Amino acid sequence: MKIFIMPPNSLILFDLVERFGHEPLSLMKALRDRVTSNEIEAPPLNVTVDDVKLGLKYAGIEIPSGIRGRLAIYGPLIDQAEAAIFMEDAPYSFGCVGCQRTNELAKLLVRKRKVPILSLDYPSNEDEAKDMVVRVKEFLEGLK
Amino acid sequence: MDSNIETRLIFIAPTSDLTPDRIARFVHNLGNEVTVKETCYGVVLQGPRDAVKRTLDEVRKMDPNRIFSKIRAFPMGDLRRCRAHHGSRPGFAQLEKEWKDLCLVEQGLICVEKGEKPPAPKKRQKIPVNDLKKLIDEVSP
Amino acid sequence: MIKIAQLSCGTEYSGVQAEIERAAETVGAKMVYPDVDMQKIDKAVEEFGFNPNSPQLKLMIARAIELANKNYDADAIFIATCFRCAEGALVRTELRKFVQEHVRLPVVTYSFTERTKAAQLLTRMEALVTIVERKELLARERQVGLTAGLDSGSSTTKAVIMRDNVIIGKYWLPTGDVYSSAETALTNALAEAGVKYEQLEGIGTTGYGRYTLGKKFNAKLVQEELTVNSKGAVWLAGKQKGEATIIDIGGMDNKAITVRDGIPDNFTMGGICAGASGRFLEMTAKRLKVEITELGALADQGDHGKVKMNSYCSVFGIQDLVTSLAAGNTLADVASAACHSVAEQIYEQQLQEIEVRRPIIQVGGTSLISGMVTAMEHTLGQRPIVPRDSQYIGAVGAALLASGLLG
Known part of the structure; x- marks a missing residue:
C-alpha cells in the first residue's frame, strides 16, 4: 500500500516502510520529477509560480506562498495516501519540512482522508526506538 | 533525465563495521549497471530503478539491521545541492541526526527479528495537582 | 564578487529563490548561505532567545548567529520570509535588529509572495552592492565642479545643476516619456543655471529610468535611488x-x-x-x-x-x-x-x-x-x-556623487 510519511523526507520512516513491504510516498520522489525535468524554470527545486497557484487546492490565497508551494509538492502525495505514519518532534527538519504550519496542515489533510494513521514520537532512547519499530511493523502488517 | 533512473542513498549505522569503501567495491563487483559513490555515511547509488533495487537488496544482506536507505531527489553530484555552493543541503541536518540514531532503530529491528514485544516506554506526564501540592507542602510546610 | 548572505524561509517553495539569485547576479553579487553545524542550531536558538515552531526559522537564526559571531564572511545581509506569515515576520524583524547590533553590514529585509520578481529586488540588491563597493564615494560630503543630476521617478522627473556644492539650477515635471521628460527638465535647469550642456563635467542618473538616461546622456554615475536619495537628503538637511x-x-x-x-x-x-x-x-x-x-x-x-x-x-x-x-x-x-x-x-x-x-x-x-x-x-x-528643495534629493544626490567620479 501507499504510505504517506511525516516528515515526508525521513530516512528512518522511508526505510522501515519499504523494509516492511510497502511503498513510502516520499517527497524525494515528488521532487525528483521536478528537478530532473527538461524545463527548469525556477531552480533549485523548480517550484514555479504556477505550482504555488496549484497549492490553492490545499490552502487559500491568504495563506503564505511558502505553505502553498510546499503543499503543491506533497499535497498530491497526500491525495494518494492509503495509510500514514506521523512521527512527531522529528529533529532538524529544514527545507521542505521547515515550515511547521505546513506540517500541521498536511497532517490535517491526511486525517480528513480517513485512512489508517499511526502516530509516533521520534525516539530518544533504545526503549522508545524498540517500541517505535515494533509498532510500525504491526501497523504495516495490519494493513495487508 | 530518464524517469526510470533512481538515485538512492545508503547509510551504514554507526555501530556497523562496514565502510563506504567496502560497500563501493562490493557494488562494483556485482556488475549491475549502477554508479556508486562513497559519502560520509555510506554510498550513493544511481542507475535504472530495478538495478538499484537489486543492488540495495544485496548490500542490505551485508549487515541487514545496520544498512538503511532512502531515495534522493537530486541526481549524483548536482551542483544545485552542492555544499560548496549553497552551504549544507536543507535536509542534511535531519539526515545527520537520523543517521546517528540508526543504532537505536537497529535495536528495534533486532526486537522484531526475535519476535519480542518490548514494554511500552513510560511517557513523561504532568504531575497531578494534588501530588504537586503534597510536594510543595513537604518542601515548605 | 560581493557576497550577500541570505537568511530566509520559504523562498525555494514560493518559486522566488531563482529571482533572488538572478537579481544578485545582475548587480554583480552572489547569494551565500552560512553553513551551520547541526549541533549549533539549538544553542543558537537559545542564545537568540526566541524559539520558533518552524525549523527553517531556527536555521535562519543559527545562520544569523554565525554572521553575528563573525564565523562567516559576508558583505551584506538579505533577510526574507513569506508575506503574511506571522512567525516569519517576527523572526525577520528580530533577527534584523540582532544582526545590526552585532555587525556593521548593510541589511535589507523583504517579505515576498510568489509573484516577487527579480526586477522588484534589483534596486534593493543594487543598493547593497553600492554600499559595499562604493563606500568611499558615498562618504563624499561636498559636490565639486559643474555637474548635473537627473532623477527619473515614476511620477515626476527632476533635474538639478550644481557648481561647487551649490544648487544653481533645478526643474521638475510630471514623467511622460522617460527621455524627453529628462531632456526638458535638464534644459530648463541648465537655463536657470545659465550654463550650457557642453560645459557640464559629469551627469549622474537615478530613479526608475536611470539606465535609459544613463546611456542617453553618457552618465558618469548610474545608481539606484536608495543610496543616491540618502546622500541627497542628508546633504540638503545638513x-x-x-x-x-x-x-x-x-x-x-x-x-x-x-x-x-x-x-x-x-x-x-x-x-x-x-x-x-x-x-x-x-x-x-x-x-x-x-x-x-x-x-x-x-x-x-x-x-x-x-x-x-x-x-x-x-x-x-x-x-x-x-x-x-x-x-x-x-x-x-x-x-x-x-x-x-x-x-x-x-x-x-x-x-x-x-x-x-x-x-x-x-x-x-x-x-x-x-x-x-x-x-x-x-x-x-x-x-x-x-529640507529646502526636498523633492530634489535624488537629483542632488546624483549630481553630488557624480562629481566624485570626475577624472
Whole structure:
C-alpha cells in the first residue's frame, strides 16, 4: 500500500516502510520529477509560480506562498495516501519540512482522508526506538 | 533525465563495521549497471530503478539491521545541492541526526527479528495537582 | 564578487529563490548561505532567545548567529520570509535588529509572495552592492565642479545643476516619456543655471529610468535611488554626520532608510502594494477637485479624527473618501484623513522593518504636502525635518556623487 510519511523526507520512516513491504510516498520522489525535468524554470527545486497557484487546492490565497508551494509538492502525495505514519518532534527538519504550519496542515489533510494513521514520537532512547519499530511493523502488517 | 533512473542513498549505522569503501567495491563487483559513490555515511547509488533495487537488496544482506536507505531527489553530484555552493543541503541536518540514531532503530529491528514485544516506554506526564501540592507542602510546610 | 548572505524561509517553495539569485547576479553579487553545524542550531536558538515552531526559522537564526559571531564572511545581509506569515515576520524583524547590533553590514529585509520578481529586488540588491563597493564615494560630503543630476521617478522627473556644492539650477515635471521628460527638465535647469550642456563635467542618473538616461546622456554615475536619495537628503538637511532616518514617500513606493554618516545601513521599500503612496494623495486631490499643491494646506485645516479611512488599499480608501464626503464631512477633514492614512501605512509597514533613528528627514515630492508632514508628526511624535528643495534629493544626490567620479 501507499504510505504517506511525516516528515515526508525521513530516512528512518522511508526505510522501515519499504523494509516492511510497502511503498513510502516520499517527497524525494515528488521532487525528483521536478528537478530532473527538461524545463527548469525556477531552480533549485523548480517550484514555479504556477505550482504555488496549484497549492490553492490545499490552502487559500491568504495563506503564505511558502505553505502553498510546499503543499503543491506533497499535497498530491497526500491525495494518494492509503495509510500514514506521523512521527512527531522529528529533529532538524529544514527545507521542505521547515515550515511547521505546513506540517500541521498536511497532517490535517491526511486525517480528513480517513485512512489508517499511526502516530509516533521520534525516539530518544533504545526503549522508545524498540517500541517505535515494533509498532510500525504491526501497523504495516495490519494493513495487508 | 530518464524517469526510470533512481538515485538512492545508503547509510551504514554507526555501530556497523562496514565502510563506504567496502560497500563501493562490493557494488562494483556485482556488475549491475549502477554508479556508486562513497559519502560520509555510506554510498550513493544511481542507475535504472530495478538495478538499484537489486543492488540495495544485496548490500542490505551485508549487515541487514545496520544498512538503511532512502531515495534522493537530486541526481549524483548536482551542483544545485552542492555544499560548496549553497552551504549544507536543507535536509542534511535531519539526515545527520537520523543517521546517528540508526543504532537505536537497529535495536528495534533486532526486537522484531526475535519476535519480542518490548514494554511500552513510560511517557513523561504532568504531575497531578494534588501530588504537586503534597510536594510543595513537604518542601515548605 | 560581493557576497550577500541570505537568511530566509520559504523562498525555494514560493518559486522566488531563482529571482533572488538572478537579481544578485545582475548587480554583480552572489547569494551565500552560512553553513551551520547541526549541533549549533539549538544553542543558537537559545542564545537568540526566541524559539520558533518552524525549523527553517531556527536555521535562519543559527545562520544569523554565525554572521553575528563573525564565523562567516559576508558583505551584506538579505533577510526574507513569506508575506503574511506571522512567525516569519517576527523572526525577520528580530533577527534584523540582532544582526545590526552585532555587525556593521548593510541589511535589507523583504517579505515576498510568489509573484516577487527579480526586477522588484534589483534596486534593493543594487543598493547593497553600492554600499559595499562604493563606500568611499558615498562618504563624499561636498559636490565639486559643474555637474548635473537627473532623477527619473515614476511620477515626476527632476533635474538639478550644481557648481561647487551649490544648487544653481533645478526643474521638475510630471514623467511622460522617460527621455524627453529628462531632456526638458535638464534644459530648463541648465537655463536657470545659465550654463550650457557642453560645459557640464559629469551627469549622474537615478530613479526608475536611470539606465535609459544613463546611456542617453553618457552618465558618469548610474545608481539606484536608495543610496543616491540618502546622500541627497542628508546633504540638503545638513545632517551628513551621525545617524538619521529618511522617509521618502514616492509616487509608487515608499522608502524608509536609516543612515550612519550619510550611508544607508538598513532600508525598506514598499513592494507588495502601491496603495499607500504618493499616488493615493494624487487620487485624493483629484477626487476633492483641488490641485495636489493645495492638498497639504487644506489637510492642515482639517481634523482627520472625524473621518474613518481604510489605509490598506487605495481603492477602498477612495471608496471611504466618497462615503465620508457624502456623509457631510468637509474637504479639509477628508484631505487630512487621507494624509494620516498614508502616514499610518508608512508606520505600520516600512517603519516596523527599520529602527527609527532621530532626526527624521522627510523628503520627496510628497514632503511638500504640509498635511502629509503633519500626519507623520502625529504618527511619530516628532515633526520630521523637511529640507529646502526636498523633492530634489535624488537629483542632488546624483549630481553630488557624480562629481566624485570626475577624472
